[in-house]
Amino acid sequence: MRGLKGALAGVAALGAGVLMMNHDLSAEMTETAETSDHFYAGSFHNSQKKQQPGLKKTLGILGRYLTEKRVDIAPSGALPVMPLSREQLDALSDDEVHVVKLGHSSVLLKVQGAYWLLDPVFSERASPFSFLGPKRFHPTPISIEALPPIERVLISHNHYDHLDKAAVKKLAAKTTEFLVPLGVDASLKKWGVSEEKIRTFDWWQEHQHGETLVVFTPTQHFSGRSLTDGNQTLWGSWVIHTPDTRLYFSGDSGYFDGFQAIGKKYGPFDLTLMETGAYDKDWASVHMTPEESAQAHLDLQGKVMMPIHNGTFDLAFHAWYEPLERVSEAARIRGIALSTPVFGQPVTAKQIPETGAWWR
Known part of the structure; x- marks a missing residue:
């Protein structure tokens, strides 16, 4: 359990006396996970070993949350959203x-006429509870009910701000295929997704479907949805190649040399x-600063960078707009083409128009 979101979710679960994963589900997750070289000693591991923070550090983060003065943690007015x-x-x-961009890390793609969703989170809170936890700053530009049939849903990892149980249950009937990391299939099956719709991936595993290639690639992160299932499922990023466009979707990650490896093997990317x-300094190994995100984009050999994982939920100690300000300056210094469309604004991956600083 790392970071503010992990600490808060853990304490919420502890306070409610809730263990979200039962023994049968944990056993099924472990059985799937054991097929991977990255799973040993009972859990998944990053390629670069990092010290696991203990209870003392987690309590320290909670102490900061309760006592540290925080500024502009949420917008003072309505954010621009294009219905x-x-x-x-x-x-x-x-x-x-x-x-x-639908919000946070949720992205809708139209890929050669077919609709895909990346980490779709539509719930009001990124939390196991409807009454507690990070609450969204803005509505989604479109509801699940209004979406067209979805060909593919791609999930990067199982944290609440990336894997939304309520959304998955609604999408189950209108989605042809779910592409998920090892172990996440157990949750989807429990939530009503039929097994034949689920395809699981280990790092570097490729899937060719017609003229489109999808690859699950490494990140430096972690997983877990309760106090009992830490790192029982895999985490990662997605590479998408169509005949004329290359996309990279980062999921969550600390900065590491894996970005260079992905860029060398699958880049250059038209859009990252x-x-x-x-x-935050207390979880620097599993989330990047904006400057590190910009460098990762360069490592990937990206042409245009679109910042995600911001502007929707309060998940750290910085101001809600700070990531966008800092990455804009980092992009200017490094000569990176940055795209910051408002939520709900469709853009074409290879013809992205000039976008403004909507957060100001």
């Missing part, structure tokens, strides 16, 4: 890749969707 309709989506061309937010 999105099925008609708008269907009007987008079928021979390109279109990208729509890069985690930029929820960083």
Whole structure:
């Protein structure tokens, strides 16, 4: 359990006397996980070993949360959101890749006419509870009910701000296939997704579907949804290659040499969707600063960078807008083409228009 979101979720679960994962589900997760070289001594591990923070550090983070003065943790007014309709989506061309930020790390893609969702979180809170935990700053631009049929849902890892149980249950009937890290399939099956719709991935595992290649690639992070299931499921990022467009979706990660390896093998990328937010000195190994996110984009051989993982939930001690300000300056210094569309604004991956500083 690392970081403010992990600490708060853990204490909430402890206070309620709740263990979200039962023994049968944990056993099924472990059985799937044991097929991986990254799973040993009872859990998954990063390629670069990092010291596991104990209870003392977790309590220290909670102490900071309770006592540290925090400034601008949420917007003072309504954020700009462009409402999105099925008609708008269907009007987008079928021979390109279109990208729509829905909030936080949730992204809708139109890939050669088919609709994909990346880490879809539609719930009001990124939390195991409806009454407690980080609450979203803005509505989603479109509801699940209004979405067209979804060909693929891609999940990076099982934290509450990336894997939304309520959303998965609603998407189960209208989605053809769920692509998930090892172990996450157990949760999806429990939530009503049929087994034949689920495809599991280990790091560097490729799947070719027609002319589209999807690869699950490493990150430096962790997993867990309760006090009992730490690192029982894998975490990672996604590479998407179509005949004319290359995308990278970061999930969550600390900065590490894996970005260079991914860039060397699968780059250059037309667009990188890069985690930029929820960083802090107390969990620096598993989340990047904005400057590190910019460097990771360069390591990946990215052409245009789109910052994600910001602007929707309060998950760290920094101001809500700070990640976007810092990454904008880092991009200016490094000569990176940065794209910051408002939530709900469709953009074409290879023809991204100039975007403004909407957070100001």
